[in-house]
Amino acid sequence: MKWFRTATVGIALLLIAGCVSRNSHQAQWVYPPMAIPLQHSVQDEVQIARLTQLLQRQDLSDKVRTRMLNERGEAYDNVGLQDLARLDFAQSISIDPKQPEVFNLLGVYYTGVDQHDAAYDSFDTALEMDPKNLFALRNRAVALYYGERPELGLEDMHKLDKQQKNDPFNALWEYIMQYDLNPAKAKQDLEAKYSVHTDQWGWTIVALMLDEVSEQNAFETILQQTHDNELLARRLTETYFYLGKRYQLNGELAHAISLYKLAISFNVYDYVEHRYSFLELERIYKHVRDAQEAENKAQKSDKESDQA
Template sequence: MPMRRKGTFIGAMLLLGSMTGCASQSSLNQLPQSIVLAEPEQAEFRYEIELARISQMLQEDLTQTQRGELFYRRGALYDAVGLRTLARMDFTRALEYNPRLADAYNFLGIQYTQLQEFDYAYEAFDSAIELNPDHRYAYLNRGIAEYYDARMKISQEDLEYHLENEPSDPYRVIWLFLAENKINSEQAKKSLKENAEKIDKSEWGYQIIKLYAGELSTTEFLQRMTRNLGESETLAERLCEAYFYLGKYMQIQGNPLKAMNYFKLALMTNVYEFVEHRYASLELTRIRSSLLEQ
């Protein structure tokens, strides 16, 4: 299951000041004046064609294995366009026909994490790892589930293992920092700087690491977040990441209102397949619940 999809749409840059709608002035005051927005991503036409084709194929005479694979493929497409419930139904059907689909378990684990159904999430991730011990993302996703379930020590272990497999990936470094920061903030920042030494300085994710390490101000980060887009990277994808991690940064700084607004901006990109978009909604739910309890 790819964490990040490289699409083909070009986002249009807009200033927050040009927005109209329901946002309150008090909410807008929580954000800088020069916030950049992108045209939300639209579902690729080929996804719609593929969904129709698979649905038609499922009406044909198929083996158990073929039917399971088709339900999995359709579930992955539903997930890619944000139809989470339909995706979850198809992943469940896929496993009924072929219970050895590790990727289907991984997807279900992510969705149960988003629903905060952590026991089901762990069961799904454990199944994915049992079927494929080298699964590329199951350890990351289980570590994220443990992070949101406040099982920080276990989360740290899974995220450390995930980082060991690819120490040059800045996002693996960032998620490990987020978990370690809940345990010991000073040690987390020290580890962050050590792990950052293995990151290519030209990587966009390195700017997020510098922000968390205290080497970059939020103003500087906002100025840099649209620079040097990759050939297959869209503005919406870049902003989805930037605003999510700015939201997490604001949480660390003890500013939940600013964090909420950045998570909303991440959701506005419609980059459904990115891990940052998946958990921005969960972050909002948890902040609202926390504020209501105060």
């Protein structure tokens, strides 16, 4: 993406610092646990080619064309071609608008590229057609958070809590949104949820967020319990994203940058943690760039004042 190529020297230094330094009291590992990045299969390529050929036929019914567009969109998404997937999904709903699950997918795409109004419209449409779509409800809350409306995002998360209790990822996002408004209350609420946690996998990440477990112990547990490379890649994608978010909330941007880059590295394209790692990196780079510009402007102003 363009903002990777145009990063300033200051941002590059942050990246280097993040890669070579692990000075946090929690971070005891030198080399981060890794998995083999997921690779798309020949079957994915064959399916895309086959569906592309079939979609050129003029005698397809709207129902069949819609289904094929959705299948090709999913195949594009599996290989990381998200813009092509979005185009297929958009064409699909132009033929048949009564597809809440497709509007939900489009909302996630729009969130990932900072098109907030389009994301809100997509999620609103999905929820109007299917009020019980919990994925759309959480995704809308996340979109509101990235659109700098955390208080509205929390309203959705509170609705979600009533319908989907003891979900660790709901708890994580609610904590992240609440942190923008009241860090102390955010921690208190997350501790309360963790106190009655289950054996569900995501609570390990909640424990990391709360410093209830060290990074070393958490990663040792993940590596011991996960023997399948695909599952390992997915769990590490989730872990690195939320751990990066923890460092970011604490103002440790160098560590956050390194962890978001790790979350991206496993090619788990269908996870929001993969998509939103790009978004988080862009936000950090913008923050650093704006801070540098403000500092340069202040130094220039001081210099002009001295000369006067």
